[in-house]
Amino acid sequence: MEIFEINGIETVLIKTDKFKTITFFITYLGEYNKEVATAKTLLSMLLSGSTKNYQTKKAILNKLFSLYDAAISVHNFPIYKTNVQLFALNIINPKFVQNENLLTESIEFLKEFIFNPNIDNEGFTENEFNEKKRILRDNINSIYNNKGLYAFRRLMQEMGKDEIISVNPMGTLEDLEKITRSDIYDEYQKMINDEQIKIYVIGDIEKESIIENLKDFTFKKNGFDLQTVSYERKTIEKTNEVFETQNVNQAKLMMGFRTNVNALDDLYVPMTVFNMMFGGMGSSDLFRVVREENSLAYTVSSSVFFDTCIMVVSAGIDSKDYELTTDLIIKQLEKYKQGHVDENLMVIAKENLISNINQTVDDPYANLNFVLKNNLLNNLTAEQLVEAIKNVTKEDIIKASQKIELDTIYCLKGEANG
Known part of the structure; x- marks a missing residue:
């Protein structure tokens, strides 16, 4: 494992020839609490669904196919009081397909998902916003029918009424119905401008190549105080x-x-x-x-x-x-x-x-x-x-x-x- 910086951003490289692929994780680390949980989840869904230049699923799939079946995903999850917004890229190592431009083209495509969201003057485009909002509403409602997950969430609510464990990572229906397109765009701007960034790479790739391909990313070095483990101790008088x-x-x-x-x-x-x-x-x-x-x-x-x-x-x-x-x-x-x-x-x-x-x-x-x-x-x-x-x-x-x-x-x- 090698740790270095790109424009002040901590980058972790696991250099290995064990795999025929190269995988990149670009993570934005921000605050996680009840007030932002719904917006963070919806933002992740919107960022993964389309970009300004690739507005349909078909357009995205065609581009990925042209990159030798590359894969890009966007999702988020909490670690204690820190929200992790993860942009992942997985490509075949260019040396196996004799394509010198593959790495650069793939990273440029990843950049689309991070820096070029599908927005108009009022925020994320209305059709995409409404569709992702509907899907998230269905996902939250489906918890009731998954009795194992429902019971787990109810345990967390009862066990930690005023604690972070009581927060549903998907968010709540109440918060979802209040969210507007501009609200989500504001959340996106906070992610880009205020959150801490870490980069992770694994594969047979040189440090210099990573720096060369990521040096033009407009990353901002921010000092968000990560809270990833609990030091809280609760006195239990009665079960x-x-x-x-x-x-x-x-x-x-x-x-x-x-x-x-x-x-x-x-x-x-x-x-x-x-x-x-x-x-x-x-x-x-x-x-x-x-x-x-x-x-x-x-x-x-x-x-x-x-x-x-x-x-x-x-x-x-x-x-x-x-x-x-x-x-x-x-x-x-x-x-x-x-x-x-x-x-x-x-x-x-x-x-x-x-x-x-x-x-x-x-x-x-x-x-x-x-x-x-x-x-x-x-x-x-x-x-x-x-x-x-x-x-x-x-x-x-x-x-x-x-x-x-x-x-x-x-x-x-x-x-x-x-």
Whole structure:
């Protein structure tokens, strides 16, 4: 990994001949909160749909085809209180097609999506704005029908009423209906003029070539203070239990825990291994005890979020088994806290994690996405992370588990089950 600057903009290069492609990520990093979530999502959709010179999907696809089936995408996601607006370009390495102009032409096309949006005197063009607004409205409404996602969002709302975790990254219908074309153009101007930029590149390409092709981009170096990990600590006096009833065949159980460990904590890697052992793989404790031994869940797993210091256990259950299931999950966590760690399972968890990392670095897009997120969170490379995983001890797992506190339980029950 090599880090250098282009016009004052931090650029990360992963130089490798492992891939036949070159992938570029240009990211704009800005503030993420409830007030901007809807606008950020809609802006991302508008920027990906058309440009001033390529106003239809067909025109964009034809251009990409002429660039040897290049791919360009625009999307956004939050990392704690930072919004990441990502412009991605993936092209065949020009040396494989004997086209010296391919890199320059492809980057010029990427520039279209960033600096030449499809706008008129009132903002983004009306037809495109209305169409993307309709799609986003449908996407937000569809959460209700995806009961797993709905239950997760409801858990986050109940668990962190005044916290960033309660914000739906897609935004809200209420905010969407109020947004105008000029509002979104103002949001675009803020992105271009005020947000921090980072560039990531992976492939068999020289640093000098990247600088030469990106030096004319009108990047502005801005000092936005990135907040990518939480240092907040919440005192939990009593576990909050929330029940909701809908017409569902299978109850959705969501248990929200505070890990009190972020990506910069010494227990970051041990917590990663713990989560894999606890509920992160098919041979995990929760899968074995809750599903296989006691037949209490159709599905059960745990996930950990290091930007917000949250762990979520999700399960599909019969409503009548709510008490038994939650008690069993809590008891499994208590066993870890009391020092009961299956060292054979720990070995399997480590092997799974290392295998996942190796699969990630074997795909250029996934690799660069991994580098981007780790660069924003803790700067650990894949090699450093693998080595740290290997060095995790039983005692580290116990310490990590002892940091975890149950905050909120949310259960979406079926009407017939009461």
